[in-house]
């Protein structure tokens with residue numbers, strides 16, 4: 001290793017590491033936010049106190065927590081309120097949405113930073129979704145053309161042969 005390399009290594013070790021596009025695990029934060037929001041909602045609506053949950057909310061929350069841990073999107077998951085493939089089941093998804101919406105205002109008062117961060121994450125996901133949908137429609141068109149061309153060239157003969165046999 002030459003002196004130059006050594007210097008380079010030294011400089012590298014001092015400089016802040018370049019941000020790699022790694023996925024942040026946002027699941028623990030989301031769980032925490034959900035748990036708190038449930039507490040706020042239940043306390044306000046079901047006569048419970050101190051962030052504790054009634055039996056019904058406990059049932060919804062525990063289902064939600066289990067499902068989040070098994071989320072097919074992994075640690076980079078979208079927030080559950082915005083999921084395109086909700087996995088809680090219809091009933092729990094409805095209850096979940098109601099509770100999250102209902103608890104949001106209270107969250108803004110009691111845990112403003114947490115609430116705002118959660119909201120921002122939701123907005124970010126919405127934006128990304130919009131961009132993706134825009135792109136994917138373009139890409140879908142392109143792909144469709146490609147596939148069409150491929151099929152026209154490659155699979156004409158075997159397909160027709162099959163059809164003829166059926167007749």
Ligand SMILES: [Zn+2]
Pocket residue numbers: 041042043046048053054055056057058
């Ligand atoms: Zn409750």
